[in-house]
């Protein structure tokens with residue numbers, strides 16, 4: 001399960017849903033907003049993953065499986 005914040009994760013949820021179509025994607029604030037400014041981040045199975053951009057985030061998610 002991936003959770004991203006629609007206002008501060010810097011990840012487009014439609015892009016994520018397209019690239020990771022097998023993943024359940026939840027939207028909501030993840031309590032790390034402001035900490036990782038300028039990066040793309042989200043919770044992957046409850047663990048915070050921070051990447052340089054959304055493409056890098058997708059790669060991170062795929063390598064963690």
Ligand SMILES: [Zn+2]
Nearest residue numbers: 005008029033
């Ligand atoms: Zn937020």
